[in-house]
Amino acid sequence: AGNHAAKASTGFAANLRDAMYTNIQTYSFSNIDKYSTAGLVTRLTTDVTNVQNAYQMIIRMCIRAPMNLICALAMAMMINFKLSMIFVVAIVFLVAVLVTIMYHATKYFNDVFPKYDTLNESVQENVVGIRVVKSFVREKYENEKFRKAAQNIYKLFVKAESVLSYNSPAMLIAVYGSILMLSWLGAKAIVGGTLTTGELTGAEAHDALLVAPEVLLKSALSIRINTRFKISSTRLLVSAIIIHPLLVKYLLH
Numbered sequence: 606a607g608n609h610a611a612k613a614s615t616g617f618a619a620n621l622r623d624a625m626y627t628n629i630q631t632y633s634f635s636n637i638d639k640y641s642t643a644g645l646v647t648r649l650t651t652d653v654t655n656v657q658n659a660y661q662m663i664i665r666m667c668i669r670a671p672m673n674l675i676c677a678l679a680m681a682m683m684i685n686f687k688l689s690m691i692f693v694v695a696i697v698f699l700v701a702v703l704v705t706i707m708y709h710a711t712k713y714f715n716d717v718f719p720k721y722d723t724l725n726e727s728v729q730e731n732v733v734g735i736r737v738v739k740s741f742v743r744e745k746y747e748n749e750k751f752r753k754a755a756q757n758i759y760k761l762f763v764k765a766e767s768v769l770s771y772n773s774p775a776m777l778i779a780v781y782g783s784i785l786m787l788s789w790l791g792a793k794a795i796v797g798g799t800l801t802t803g804e805l806t807g808a809e810a811h812d813a814l815l816v817a818p819e820v821l822l823k824s825a826l827s828i829r830i831n832t833r834f835k836i837s838s839t840r841l842l843v844s845a846i847i848i849h850p851l852l853v854k855y856l857l858h
Contacts, residue, residue: 607665614661618653625649643726651721684804688794691786695779702775706768713765717758724754784809 629645640648674696681689731738731747738747787808794800 610661610665613664614657617660618657621656622649622653625653641722641726643722643724643729646725646729647718647721681808684808685794685800688787688790688800688808691783691790695783699775699779702771706771710765710768713761713768717761717765720754720758720761724751724758727751727754 625648632640678689678692678696681692727747727750731751738744787805791800791805791808795802795805
């Protein structure tokens with residue numbers, strides 16, 4: 606599965622870059638003014654890589670994990686419906702936490718794109734005009750300009766990753782809380798004669814099956830960057846792909 610997912614995502618990224626580069630060659634002057642060179646470089650490199658990682662994550666985790674989650678929850682309900690409600694509460698808690706984290710982290714990741722363009726623009730200007738920079742002894746100014754651009758990206762990512770760091774505590778609370786509640790209520794049910802030891806053991810085994818998909822989904826959210834970051838990358842890529850030359854507009858006037 607990992608091999609096929611890697612091939613599929615890599616091929617998808619290669620085709621996407623080729624389509625974007627081919628379409629950029631057809632841009633009119635109006636399109637070139639709208640999309641800066643630094644922005645197009647970011648679309649062809651960083652954003653394509655983000656979408657590639659998101660695609661690989663979707664075909665490996667975001668499809669398999671929900672299926673495992675549903676099947677494990679169904680089996681737990683077949684063993685004991687009341688005890689399975691513990692898993693339902695844990696899942697709802699995790700979903701609420703993940704949605705809240707994504708909501709608060711979105712603004713930080715969306716602000717990263719203009720900063721990336723500024724960083725690429727700084728590098729491009731310095732490399733293209735390196736002789737001018739050296740002739741006027743502007744190395745210190747260019748270094749400071751690049752440092753500020755890199756520092757802005759660093760600060761935004763620190764804020765975003767700080768929000769994402771709440772994933773692990775929420776996951777541990779849900780996992781160990783469900784295990785404790787399952788053991789406690791299961792022991793009381795065994796004493797009352799409404800549950801057997803084998804059924805409790807089976808429910809605890811399904812608890813592990815329920816935890817695994819949740820861990821995968823948590824990893825899906827935390828891989829490199831936030832999922833919203835990938836969605837924003839996709840939007841920018843689409844805007845760069847579907848744009849067409851506007852020569853016809855000027856010919857009609």
